[in-house]
Amino acid sequence: MxxxxxxxxxxxxxxxxxxxxxxxxxxxxxxxxxxxxxxxxxxGVVAFAGPARADELTGTLKKIHDDGVVVLGVREASIPFSYFDGKRTVGYSQAIAMQIVDEIRKTLGMTQLRVHEITVTSSNRTPMLLNNQIDLECGSTTHTVERENVAAFSDSFFQYAVRMITRKNSGITDFRDLAGKPVVTTAGTSDERLLRSLNTEKQLNMRIMSARDHQEAFSAMKDGRAVAFVMDEPIVYGFKATDPHPDDFIVTGTPLGYEVYACMFRKGDESFRALVNRVIVRSQTSGDAERLYRQWFTQPIPPRGINVNFPLSEQNRALFAHPNDHALD
Known part of the structure; x- marks a missing residue:
């Protein structure tokens, strides 16, 4: 209810x-x-719902209170979710993370709470979370059932398909066209798992390269070391839009699957989960999430004023109307 x-x-x-x-x-x-x-x-209308008392805090909120700082894991090139624009970290997911930081400040009564950012990759984000090097990661992390064994996830904030980007003149239109060819994806992602499963099941004999991060993967495709870069659809649309020659590339392929992004934090921390989800539910049901979506996916974004041109899907519209934390795999 x-x-x-x-x-x-x-x-x-x-x-x-x-x-x-x-x-x-x-x-x-x-x-x-x-x-x-x-x-x-x-x-927060009832009189006793004020800032939390220090001696009542547990888990991540206690750590943040005692340290006087919240440590965010951020991405370098997950456009337009979390990326460095030459001055600071920006993006759709980063905006959500900063809304969560504001809620932490209010909950703890710490208006001067500091924010420290650490750049993470698909490979090291989970170990850094488990080792208490970061407190929260809202970037382009897929919530999967398998990952629930080691980390906790918020309500989802984005649903997408897994596809690929390739050169327009490559002759590639679907995944069967990748048979026997070099293909790149990003190490440590659910996309890598999906691609390797496809390779085995369909006996495509693809030569799969696992790049350190999204930028390195896109560069490998662009430089000809791979014929296609398999990744989350909005990520590859972001690289296409920001390239100096966007018309040289196409996003194609029958989706390998559908997945969701969520914020990631440590398991067993129900008070922090409640705070994070409170922010996400409020944003999605108030219309603010749709405003953020338009800002980052259908309007010019920094640093060069490009437009990703990725309109709000019916799946994301439904997600905003009915917030949930369900993994789709």
């Missing part, structure tokens, strides 16, 4: 209430008042 209501002056809040056994003896009025109380508590 979901209880939603207006909070404060113009803001909105939502609390998810676990459904328990119904009691026939419980008066309808009491049940209604209970729901209202829960909703007001989530919104």
């Amino acid at each position: 979901k209880v939603a209501g207006r909070c404060g002056e113009g803001s909105e809040g939502m609390v998810r209430v676990a459904r328990g056994p119904r009691s026939a003896a419980m008066p309808h009025l009491v049940r209604g008042m209970h729901r209202v109380l829960l909703a007001l508590t989530a919104c």
Whole structure:
């Protein structure tokens, strides 16, 4: 059951209430008042819902409070999600991460909370999280069932297909055309797993290269060391849009699968999970997520004012209407 209501002056809040056994003896009025109380508590209207006391903190929030800093894992070239524009880290996912930082500040009552960014790759992001080198990563990390064994994931903030980018004159239109050819993807990604599975199942004999990061993978395709770069559809559209000669490339191929991005944090930290999801649900159900989407996918973005031209899909529209943390694999 979901209880939603207006909070404060113009803001909105939502609390998810676990459904328990119904009691026939419980008066309808009491049940209604209970729901209202829960909703007001989530919104911060009830008097005791103020900044958390230091001695009540646990997990990531306690670490952040004690250190006086929140450490974000950021990407260097996951355009337009999390990337360095020459001055700072920007992007759709980075904007979500900074909304979460603002919520941490309010929850802890620490207006001067510092933010430290550490650049991560697809290969090292999880070890750095588990080793407490970063507290939160909101970039282009796929939520998979397998990864739930080692890390926790927020409600999803983006759904996409896995496809490939290749040169327009390559003659490649689908994955069967990659048989016997050199193909590149990024090491440590779910795309690498999907590509290797396809290679084995269809006996395509592809020569698969695993690049350190997305930029290196795109460069390998562009330089001719690989005929195609297999990756998340919005990522390859980002590289196509930012290349000096975007018309030289096409994004093609029947999707290998559909996946979702989410923020990643340490397992077993329910208070931090609740905070992160509170931010994401509020953004998606208020219309702010759609505004962010338009800003980063359908309008000019820094540093060169390119437009990714990747309109909001029906899948993402449905995700925003019904926030959830379901992996799609």
